[in-house]
Amino acid sequence: MTEKSTYVFLCDSKKIETGKEATFEVNDREVLVCRSDKGELFAVENRCPHANENLSGGRFRGGYYACPHHGARFELSTGKSMTNLSTKPLICFDIRENGGKIEIIVPKKEKKKFVPGGAPPGFGPM
Numbered sequence: 013m014t015e016k017s018t019y020v021f022l023c024d025s026k027k028i029e030t031g032k033e034a035t036f037e038v039n040d041r042e043v044l045v046c047r048s049d050k051g052e053l054f055a056v057e058n059r060c061p062h063a064n065e066n067l068s069g070g071r072f073r074g075g076y077y078a079c080p081h082h083g084a085r086f087e088l089s090t091g092k093s094m095t096n097l098s099t100k101p102l103i104c105f106d107i108r109e110n111g112g113k114i115e116i117i118v119p120k121k122e123k124k125k126f127v128p129g130g131a132p133p134g135f136g137p138m
């Protein structure tokens with residue numbers, strides 16, 4: 013069964029002013045929401061793919077976000093990594109404003125799938 017993607021209420025628009033950011037918990041995932049100086053909204057998972065640290069608290073400028081830990085830089089509209097520190101992108105979420113409210117789509121995190129090829133149950137380390 014597939015999960016239906018629908019926007020859900022996140023917060024009032026005035027909660028995130030231009031040039032500011034905030035974190036939220038949605039569907040058991042921590043989400044970082046940033047608003048650019050031009051008023052654009054971006055939403056990404058609050059996890060840096062370089063070393064799985066929190067991304068929030070970094071430097072946000074011109075649609076790009078620099079991780080506070082080692083400085084990896086990402087394009088917020090696509091999640092694309094702009095440095096060699098990470099080959100993986102950020103996970104981006106759909107976000108919009110609707111009548112003074114910010115709405116977002118955050119799918120549930122997929123559980124890791126079993127990858128065959130290991131020792132059968134009962135063998136190997138316990």
Ligand code: FES
Nearest residue numbers: 060062079082084
């Ligand atoms: S954890 Fe973000 S750059 Fe290393």
